[in-house]
Amino acid sequence: MASLLRDRLFLVWALLVAVTLLSSQIGGTSGVAWIGSPAAVTVAVLSIAFAKVWMVMFTYMDVRGAPLVLRVLVTAWIALVLCGLLAVYFGALG
């Protein structure tokens, strides 16, 4: 057990599972009553999803040990796609 608590990959997995369960609770019609508005649900579940993507890329893909240019590219791609999707959701293109 103690060795598991020192295992970075395992701890990341536990965190990913925890936020997945949280976003599953927040998401869908049941979450709207809990969190307030559909827009708030969408912002929350998409933000959590892209935070998970960042964690997977930085730890499992080992981008954290990569040259700065790849770390910047990965983080910029994630931020750009998240902002782009939210902009579409809020009707920026409509």
Place this chain on the structure above:
Amino acid sequence: MEPATLSPDNTGSLRPEPPGGHIPGEAGVWILLFGEMTFFALLFGSFLLYRTSDIAGFTASQAHLSKAVGLTNTLLLLTSSLFVAKAVGAASRGDTGSAPRLFRFGLACAIGFIALKGFEYYELLERGIVVNSHVFFSFYFGLTVLHLGHVVIGSVLLGAMSVATGKLLTKPSHIALIESGGCFWHMVDLLWIIIFALLYLVE
């Protein structure tokens, strides 16, 4: 000429660590990964764009999906990613005992994902829900079948890596190939993370 032989460096890795950090896998693989991820991102954007013109229809269609099935599949892929990350770590340390076993655990989760996806398709088709039932389901089937194709390719890679890591770990280029395969699998995982959020959770 002396054949390249490997001994672990002070981090225990068989692959030399350049001072500025090393690119996981082959550099070229990252072009493929960014290309694939951007292609999917455009599909995600199209999904949300279509959604803005028929929010009620999309919400009603989404209600036909089982959040529990999507959640279980997400957990299966997250767990497979953990096994694969550990397998790649074991391979880079030259651990030819653990790496194949960990890749097989990852593959078992992938097969579970494929089976559950098949069950979900069967359930929907049983209820008469097909690709042209609603534009939501055109995206649902389009995105998930495309993703499932990647899961199948990734599963073949995991199987191949479980065999290869038991035998061929003699050159840094072998480790780079294993890292590349691992990165492909993690991409399959992260694409599903976004698909799960978009199709099952967005309101």
